[in-house]
Amino acid sequence: MRAAAAAAGMVSAAMLFAPGCGAGKQKGDGASDPVRLASFRSLAAKDFLLGCPGGSERPETQRQLERLAELNRFADEKGALQSLQLAANDWAGVGRHDVRPGCGPGEAAYRAALADFSGRLDALAEGIARYRR
Numbered sequence: 001m002r003a004a005a006a007a008a009g010m011v012s013a014a015m016l017f018a019p020g021c022g023a024g025k026q027k028g029d030g031a032s033d034p035v036r037l038a039s040f041r042s043l044a045a046k047d048f049l050l051g052c053p054g055g056s057e058r059p060e061t062q063r064q065l066e067r068l069a070e071l072n073r074f075a076d077e078k079g080a081l082q083s084l085q086l087a088a089n090d091w092a093g094v095g096r097h098d099v100r101p102g103c104g105p106g107e108a109a110y111r112a113a114l115a116d117f118s119g120r121l122d123a124l125a126e127g128i129a130r131y132r133r
Helices: 002-017 034-050 059-077 081-097 107-130
Strands: none
Touching: 034 059, 034 081, 034 107, 059 081, 059 107
């Protein structure tokens, strides 16, 4: 189990810090792109929150998901769509190897997951606000 966790961590780090393929520098490359990193982290927090018992049906969750959609639209308008796409690809590649224990039962566990997701969305909003083409 520890070997699998270590491998997943290494793959995650490699994907986040690896340069993009191709000859030239691309926007959205690696961990130096705050939108890509914040989007990756928000996707991880979203999936964790949705794994909470009953979490996906709660109005608070729906409001945060609407906020994520709004932030994604804002990022697209600012020209950061590639950063969002790369983050989604990163999470699709490593998310299935996530070895964190799932969200526990109870209100406290849900609230902690909700607060984490909301904080990750705050970081995403900040990254988008600073994004320059």
